[in-house]
Amino acid sequence: MNAKGKSLENSTRQANKILRRNRILNIAKHLIASEGLEAFTLSQLADKAGVSVPTIHNLFGKKSDIYQELIAELVIALQGVMSKPMFGDPVESAKFFAQSIVSMYTDNEDFYRAAYMAGNQEGIFDDRKSKDGFVQQSIKIAERCCVAALKEGFLLGNIGTSTLTRQLYQCHRLGRQDWVYAHIDLNEYYHQVLEGMLMVYATDATPECHKRLAKELKRLNSQ
Amino acid sequence: MNAKGKSLENSTRQANKILRRNRILNIAKHLIASEGLEAFTLSQLADKAGVSVPTIHNLFGKKSDIYQELIAELVIALQGVMSKPMFGDPVESAKFFAQSIVSMYTDNEDFYRAAYMAGNQEGIFDDRKSKDGFVQQSIKIAERCCVAALKEGFLLGNIGTSTLTRQLYQCHRLGRQDWVYAHIDLNEYYHQVLEGMLMVYATDATPECHKRLAKELKRLNSQ
DNA sequence: ATTAAATTTTACTTATCGACAAATTTTACT
DNA sequence: AGTAAAATTTGTCGATAAGTAAAATTTAAT
Numbered sequence: 001m002n003a004k005g006k007s008l009e010n011s012t013r014q015a016n017k018i019l020r021r022n023r024i025l026n027i028a029k030h031l032i033a034s035e036g037l038e039a040f041t042l043s044q045l046a047d048k049a050g051v052s053v054p055t056i057h058n059l060f061g062k063k064s065d066i067y068q069e070l071i072a073e074l075v076i077a078l079q080g081v082m083s084k085p086m087f088g089d090p091v092e093s094a095k096f097f098a099q100s101i102v103s104m105y106t107d108n109e110d111f112y113r114a115a116y117m118a119g120n121q122e123g124i125f126d127d128r129k130s131k132d133g134f135v136q137q138s139i140k141i142a143e144r145c146c147v148a149a150l151k152e153g154f155l156l157g158n159i160g161t162s163t164l165t166r167q168l169y170q171c172h173r174l175g176r177q178d179w180v181y182a183h184i185d186l187n188e189y190y191h192q193v194l195e196g197m198l199m200v201y202a203t204d205a206t207p208e209c210h211k212r213l214a215k216e217l218k219r220l221n222s223q
Numbered sequence: 224m225n226a227k228g229k230s231l232e233n234s235t236r237q238a239n240k241i242l243r244r245n246r247i248l249n250i251a252k253h254l255i256a257s258e259g260l261e262a263f264t265l266s267q268l269a270d271k272a273g274v275s276v277p278t279i280h281n282l283f284g285k286k287s288d289i290y291q292e293l294i295a296e297l298v299i300a301l302q303g304v305m306s307k308p309m310f311g312d313p314v315e316s317a318k319f320f321a322q323s324i325v326s327m328y329t330d331n332e333d334f335y336r337a338a339y340m341a342g343n344q345e346g347i348f349d350d351r352k353s354k355d356g357f358v359q360q361s362i363k364i365a366e367r368c369c370v371a372a373l374k375e376g377f378l379l380g381n382i383g384t385s386t387l388t389r390q391l392y393q394c395h396r397l398g399r400q401d402w403v404y405a406h407i408d409l410n411e412y413y414h415q416v417l418e419g420m421l422m423v424y425a426t427d428a429t430p431e432c433h434k435r436l437a438k439e440l441k442r443l444n445s446q
Numbered sequence: 447a448t449t450a451a452a453t454t455t456t457a458c459t460t461a462t463c464g465a466c467a468a469a470t471t472t473t474a475c476t
Numbered sequence: 477a478g479t480a481a482a483a484t485t486t487g488t489c490g491a492t493a494a495g496t497a498a499a500a501t502t503t504a505a506t
Contacts, residue, residue: 012473012474012475016473016474016483017482017483020483038261041462041463041464042463042464042465043462043463043464051484051485052484052485052486053464053465053485054465054466054467054484054485054486055483055484055485057464057465057466058483058484059483062464062465063463063464063465126406158433158434158437159422159425159437159440160440160441160444162444163418163422163440163444166418167418167419167422170394170397170415170419171393173397174393174396174397177400183349192393195386195389195390196390196393199382199386199390199422199423199426200422202382202425202426202427203422203425203426204425210381211381214381214382217382217383217386218383221383221385221386235503235504235505236451236452236453236503236504239503239504240452240453243453264492264493264494265493265494265495266492266493266494274454274455275454275455275456276455276494276495277454277455277456277495277496277497278453278454278455280494280495280496281453281454282453285494285495286494286495447506448505448506449504449505449506450503450504450505450506451502451503451504451505452501452502452503452504453500453501453502453503454499454500454501454502455498455499455500455501456497456498456499456500457496457497457498457499458495458496458497458498459494459495459496459497460493460494460495460496461492461493461494461495462491462492462493462494463490463491463492463493464489464490464491465488465489465490465491466487466488466489467486467487467488467489468485468486468487468488469484469485469486469487470483470484470485470486471482471483471484471485472481472482472483472484473480473481473482473483474479474480474481474482475478475479475480475481476477476478476479476480
């Protein structure tokens with residue numbers, strides 16, 4: 001065994017290690033998503049993965065390290081959806097935004113639900129603890145939507161931008177909580193978030209825009 | 224010892240038992256409110272109350288029995304606030320409703336927070352599990368507010384009553400969750416709920432009413 | 447003060463968690 | 477096939493939870 005051999009060996013092993021890690025991590029996502037964070041234990045994970053508990057420790061470290069890993073993945077995924085285009089038209093904006101999020105979640109529902117649970121547990125969404133200013137970033141986007149809508153003449157400006165912004169964020173957050181903690185499915189989530197956003201815009205919409213928002217709301221509830 | 228003696232004895236003892244129970248229950252409320260449900264253990268409660276764990280079992284039964292007791296108390300308290308008068312005017316209605324709730328919570332914040340945590344844990348607020356139809360009852364009240372506002376000419380009727388009703392309930396629910404889980408205090412809770420309610424009404428308000436709602440919102444945010 | 451019942455406590459059981467070190471097995475390269 | 481490193485498991489530890497039975501204490505009446 002020489003130095004070269006050692007490095008080659010390591011690369012193969014590390015590649016396999018990543019595969020094993022991913023396999024177990026997927027099982028963890030499913031377990032958390034279906035049973036909840038409180039019921040999630042390392043022994044349960046080891047059992048379902050067909051390995052022993054120390055193997056989990058070897059691959060991931062502490063239990064909270066698993067949570068941190070889920071959160072890191074979530075952050076990356078969210079940065080993707082944050083950089084989507086934007087519409088000034090409230091109806092278009094609300095529909096596009098709600099649809100973007102839902103289609104993202106649909107891709108891997110287990111993962112997103114598990115990651116949000118982990119994020120809540122670790123306090124990532126607390127304004128105080130959030131280093132990346134996650135909440136702030138979301139609100140910034142909502143604010144840009146409002147400003148654009150105002151600029152393009154869809155809103156009147158009678159309701160303060162900060163109020164509109166805050167309410168846009170709130171309705172989105174409530175829907176997410178309900179979905180993550182299994183009160184509603186993604187269809188209901190879409191309905192709830194879209195209705196909330198349309199309502200917020202409707203508080204300050206021009207008569208013409210308000211008519212379209214009301215029509216969209218009616219259509220949404222008649223399905 | 225005769226039958227009469229026994230009954231007299233029992234009445235005194237039972238009265239004391241109730242006093243002890245209440246003392247310990249108050250400690251439990253404070254513990255749950257300040258540390259959260261997950262951190263709440265019977266041994267911690269026994270320690271703070273200066274008794275042993277079996278005493279807790281003797282007085283209350285299982286851990287979940289304590290939760291059930293908190294929930295039962297909450298139900299009674301909520302029935303009180305449910306039977307308050309009602310205003311057709313959205314501004315009055317929102318302010319009165321928000322104020323009523325906040326002043327109720329202020330009376331015994333520890334208890335209400337603990338009881339809501341217990342209620343969430345035991346699934347009382349899930350529409351499916353809720354036998355008393357708690358959620359349904361709350362929504363009914365919101366609905367009556369909307370109908371009254373519509374009848375008295377404050378609303379236009381362009382947005383469906385069911386939508387208005389649902390959104391009124393949602394903004395209230397979100398604020399409550401944030402308060403219970405210690406993200407915000409009761410002042411912020413009041414602000415959040417009131418702003419949410421005013422916004423919902425604003426989606427369908429007549430021009431005159433909308434102007435007053437906007438004014439109220441502005442005032443709320445300039446404090 | 448005595449006494450009998452109610453209450454509390456001591457001591458224990460059962461179960462589960464996360465975590466770790468040492469020994470064993472597996473793996474991948476030569 | 478042999479070998480050395482990497483990975484896994486066995487075995488174990490320490491902590492803490494809920495809950496129970498029986499002994500000891502307290503209580504409130506006589």
